[in-house]
Amino acid sequence: MKAIQVPLLMAMVLMGSGCSWFHHKKDKAEPVLAVTDAAASTQPEAATEGTDATPPAASSEPAQGPGAVAMDFLAMHQRFGNSGLPDRSSMNAYAAFLCPSVSDAIRAAQVRQEQFRASHPDEKPPLVEGDLFSSLFEGPETFAVTDTRIEGGKAQVDLAMTHGEGAGTTRWTDTLLFDLDDGIWCLSDVEYHGKWPFANKGSLGNSLKP
Numbered sequence: 001m002k003a004i005q006v007p008l009l010m011a012m013v014l015m016g017s018g019c020s021w022f023h024h025k026k027d028k029a030e031p032v033l034a035v036t037d038a039a040a041s042t043q044p045e046a047a048t049e050g051t052d053a054t055p056p057a058a059s060s061e062p063a064q065g066p067g068a069v070a071m072d073f074l075a076m077h078q079r080f081g082n083s084g085l086p087d088r089s090s091m092n093a094y095a096a097f098l099c100p101s102v103s104d105a106i107r108a109a110q111v112r113q114e115q116f117r118a119s120h121p122d123e124k125p126p127l128v129e130g131d132l133f134s135s136l137f138e139g140p141e142t143f144a145v146t147d148t149r150i151e152g153g154k155a156q157v158d159l160a161m162t163h164g165e166g167a168g169t170t171r172w173t174d175t176l177l178f179d180l181d182d183g184i185w186c187l188s189d190v191e192y193h194g195k196w197p198f199a200n201k202g203s204l205g206n207s208l209k210p
Contacts, residue, residue, distance in 0.1 A: 066176075069187075074159070082140075112126070113128065134161060135172055137200075144159060155177070158175050176189075177189040189204050190203060192204075
């Protein structure tokens with residue numbers, strides 16, 4: 001998949017843009033419409049009693065694969081700035097992609113951050129700077145899926161990421177983990193694989209712990 005680079009946009013513009021990623025976990029399958037009398041006349045007659053004809057089973061496949069969801073999520077995240085905890089005003093957008101446990105962990109970290117600000121007004125609170133969804137503090141400028149592994153209701157998506165240009169380009173691969181939630185892939189964790197000294201280590205889940 002071709003790597004993409006998304007320009008930084010203001011959060012308020014995003015919230016009012018109606019972008020498809022914002023509705024990722026809100027979209028539901030359209031109900032089957034009843035056949036009108038006029039349309040019914042063009043439909044084949046129903047199978048008579050005693051036949052073994054059965055209607056086709058509805059598809060249970062997710063509307064988007066985990067690789068596509070990973071790309072949409074990172075594009076959304078990049079637009080919000082790749083820095084620190086998502087703020088409360090952007091949580092609806094993040095929650096459209098995150099598994100409930102991750103959303104809850106972020107909200108709990110937001111509370112701890114606010115408590116720290118109140119009790120230490122002259123100090124920088126934790127998780128206020130730096131990208132939490134990749135290894136690099138500044139976050140990726142480009143990203144592309146290199147491998148996807150699905151086993152049951154879980155998936156791992158490897159993404160090649162870059163930041164910078166020319167000889168100063170930083171290149172690495174991180175892994176986004178997904179779970180199936182009500183038929184939709186949601187982000188359950190991020191594994192950091194950056195090798196430089198000050199790269200994020202471990203995982204997003206560990207970073208969000210008290």
